[in-house]
């Protein structure tokens with residue numbers, strides 16, 4: 001059955017149908033996207049980088065030419081329960097027939113109330129309140145605005161290599177690459193300071209001292225991913241998150257934890273902040289939450305969220321589609337799947353075995369990460385490897401600003417057999 005099948009690539013990529021579609025795309029898509037692909041082609045040596053997706057189920061993706069792939073990207077970390085999980089699709093279809101849209105923050109749907117209750121109960125925050133939105137950037141934007149209101153300070157300490165989304169608020173704190181911020185620098189929050197992201201084996205004391213030294217009077221929040229995902233699956237030293245919470249609070253500020261990528265079992269725990277014994281002041285969630293639909297949330301301590309004031313007058317932070325009934329239905333079904341199938345525990349166990357297998361391959365220098373968020377440093381050029389894997393039917397992505405890390409983030413319910421098959425293929429590609 002589609003969902004748990006090995007790769008099957010019949011034609012050179014992209015196939016003839018894909019090529020026609022890509023030519024059409026080049027005529028209509030903003031060069032912001034096509035130019036990036038062209039640069040990738042230069043390095044990967046391939047005539048065309050992308051394939052055109054037409055169908056996806058479980059861990060499988062089908063392209064316009066009928067080729068079948070195993071998705072080790074989960075579509076940017078979204079398909080943690082697999083693509084088109086039947087319980088998620090069922091919930092979406094049932095909801096679509098009942099109520100497609102409500103009046104967001106004015107007249108909510110029952111599902112919005114249910115999802116907010118579920119998230120507040122699930123988040124590692126004692127007395128939680130939440131705001132729903134659509135993208136990860138939205139959730140970070142909400143957190144940044146909340147922190148400003150709660151502390152009266154406009155500044156943020158973020159980390160080099162961090163990725164929090166690209167709308168203006170998060171972009172100012174996006175340490176991933178200077179080139180992302182530079183064209184818009186004049187429009188971005190000027191009160192952001194960046195600290196270096198410490199290596200896993202760095203001294204915790206030195207790393208925290210480095211952060212402390214940069215906390216100027218303007219800084220009201222520290223914004224951090226427990227593991228930098230897009231930045232190259234980079235883990236800080238143990239105890240770093242807890243240390244940051246202490247530093248933020250001693251400084252009269254807040255800790256914003258961005259678990260948009262790491263959350264909901266991806267790293268073998270529901271939330272890495274909870275596992276580290278850290279109660280975030282604000283927690284950003286997204287990606288896999290909607291099971292494939294765009295749903296995100298910012299969950300915060302009630303007293304921090306109270307900074308938005310009494311709900312009288314106009315809502316000063318809202319969006320037409322925030323708390324959309326379809327997204328809420330999909331998110332509730334996704335949370336059911338993650339809990340009922342105990343995916344966080346499965347992920348931890350599966351990830352340990354898989355990373356051992358990958359680390360044993362010739363040509364693999366380092367395997368980093370936790371659960372099913374792994375980053376590999378290779379002896380070969382990562383973009384060349386990504387291309388060769390695509391030709392053999394495995395979807396992977398490069399991570400890190402230099403595209404020097406092979407990022408592996410498969411669905412959390414992928415079969416062991418598919419993961420083993422990938423180890424074998426990667427071994428062939430690397431030799």
Ligand SMILES: Cc1ncc(COP(=O)(O)O)c(C=O)c1O
Pocket residue numbers: 076135136137138140163164165166225229230258259260261262286287
């Ligand atoms: C940790 C983290 N935060 C925020 C975002 C931004 O999410 P979105 O692309 O949905 O705006 C991402 C996206 O990759 C992410 O990995």
